[in-house]
Amino acid sequence: MVLLTIILPICLVLMTSLILIGLKRAFQQTPGTTTSFQNISIIIPFKNEQENIPDLLNALKRLDYPSDKYEVIFVDDNSSDDSTKFLNQNLMDNYKVVLASDKKYPGKKGVIDEGIQNALFDIIAITDADCEPESHWLKSISEKISDRNDIVFGYSPFKEEKTLINKISSFENFRNFILYFSSVGLGIPYSATSRSIAFRKNIYMKLNGYSNTLETLSGDDDLFIREAVKQKLKIATFRYGNDLVYSKASKSFRDYFKRKSRHLKTSHHYLLKHQILLALWHSVNIFSLYSIVFISLSEWFLLSSVVKMVLDLTIVQKVKSKLSHNFKCYEVIFLQPVYETFLIINFINSIFRKDKWK
Incomplete structure (x- = not known):
């Protein structure tokens, strides 16, 4: 005893x-060694996100990146609200909306895949419709993925609110990312988040897309990392300044437990x-x-x-x-x-x- x-x-x-x-090692990996602006396709899957899309569009407008160097592809997974209608009324020249009418994979993976297939550029950056990237998000991705990395991901905190569930969710997310970042620094990466992740198209093809991650509907991020680890690909983190991707925490304990059970289900694989x-x-x-x-x-x-x-x-x-x-x-x-x-x-x-x- x-x-x-x-x-x-x-x-x-x-x-x-x-x-x-x-x-310490993960944070020392940044910044990257190049300041060039690479061409990037941002993929944003969504389903009934009319409430969140206005904030997302405002955040995208604040991106400090040449507009001719990136595109934004919104992929609609059969929304029943006016999300797509609102988007079509507020599209910029480098934005487009794609309907995920013939998905190759079930769930969110199929929606993301539809966006990748329609992407013009080689570098794919992914975030969610309820997210708000900071102004230097694409800059950090461009620099870090140029530094001979195959997959890069950043930190995505929850927007702070004065509620108990928000505090719990924010702290849990913080503690999880400590493990994500630390595991990369120790050379044993195991997870990331699709709220702020980027890779090249040829890496996606090398991993056969999401074909090997179909054990669960989720897992477009951590099971994708699992497959990358199997192929001994180079995974890195980025955290400079103003490159966070803020997201919204659960509004209720019911939604929180539902969301967490879905996410943790992938850990069994x-x-x-x-x-x-x-x-x-x-x-x-x-x-x-x-x-x-x-x-x-x-x-x-x-x-x-x-x-x-x-x-x-x-x-x-x-x-x-x-x-x-x-x-x-x-x-x-x-x-x-x-x-x-x-x-x-x-x-x-x-x-x-x-x-x-x-």
Whole structure:
């Protein structure tokens, strides 16, 4: 029993050190070595996004990138609202709308594929209709993908609101991206987000599109990364300035749990080495979090909880400014246990909930 109370803190310290090393390497990967403006096709899949499209269009207008060097392809997956009508009334010269009437793949993957097939340019950048890219987003992609990288992805935080579900979602997203970025820095990438990802067309073709990622309807990002890892492709992150892609968090706990179960379902199909590493990381953290429950058996269990709290605060304090957050210490003390607990709930939900995009 005493041995366990000593092993847990040691494991936490070692793993946290690796996370911080990975993050340092990931952030050191930027900036890229070229300042040329590459031709980029932005693919934006959507379905019934009339509410979000005006904000997206305003954000796209603020992109600091030559208009003749990029195009925007909106791909409509049979929307039943006036999304497409609104877009057609507000199209710029380098924008177009494509209907995903004959999808090769089910769900969102088929919509993205339809956009790629209609893209004029070699570099494909993907985001979502409820997102708002910052002005230097395309610049960062152009620089980073020019630096001999096959796939690049950036950080996509949630827009902050004064609600509990927003705080929980934002912190969870932040903690997940710490792992995404760190894994790239350590040379073991396993996931990304389609809210801010880019690759070349020939890479997409080399991976046979999404043909090998059809275990779930989701997975257009992390299972795509899985296939890239199999092919030993070079994956990198970018984080300069003004290149974030803001998205909207769930408005309710019901929507949150629905969204998270869909996302976590893809984790069942990660490469075995990634499943083992993630299981080890989360298990040690969760056991350390709840070890205080066993303090009646041994006072040494308090050590694991204290060490975990200190390490959690250390990671957040070191990284939050780089990812444009300002979590207070008291918020971390509350949000970290919620994050760990919801991981368990969401993982269980991902096993039993049915998978669908919209």
